Amino acid sequence: MLFRSLEYGCGVGRLVVNLPSTIQKVNCVDFSAAHLHETGENVKRRRLSGERYSFYEIASFHGLYDLPCGQDIIHSFIVLQHNTPPVIEKTIRILLGLLSPGGIAILHLPIAKARYEFNVDEYLSDENCGRSMEMHILPRANLYRLAEGCGCQIVYSFCEGGCGVDIYSEIVVFQRL
Secondary structure, three states: OOEEEEEEOOOOOOOHHHOOOOEEEEEEEEOOHHHHHHHHHHHHHOOOOHHHEEEEEOOOHHHHHHOOOOEEEEEEOOOHHHOOHHHHHHHHHHHHHOEEEEEEEEEEEEEEEOOOOOOHHHHHHOOOOOOOOOOOOOOHHHHHHHHHHOOEEEEEEEEEEEEOOOEEEEEEEEEEO
16 A cells, blocks of 8 residues: 655655655655755655655745645654644644545644743734744643544554653644544
């Protein structure tokens, strides 16, 4: 059986160039054109089949709607936390909507941070919002609601512990019903 895969936040392609040949189609997604270019170079250096790989630069949030449906595997690691909670939630909703029946999404999600609060109005009124690397969380309770609303179930969840001193992350595997 051959599979279709989407790597959300592929960076320079360290993972996608090491996928097994049973993955028929590899969709590489990133916000950085330079990273996607380097991924393409890494595919060439390894003499991998270029037809197997597609590249999607997400220049704005709306670019998520142009990603291909029917994915058997979606993976994202150390990416989503750089968005605000409403954007993390919307992104997960879109990604889960791309899954084929029975497909799985393996997502790394920060779920708890000491003294973390997020207020949309305060965030948007701050003149520095979005101008530096940010770390946000999405509370675990939101994940079950998202799964149910997207016709998925959580089939595996593993707390990988702290990220720094006060942030706890989880690897969550969603499966489309």
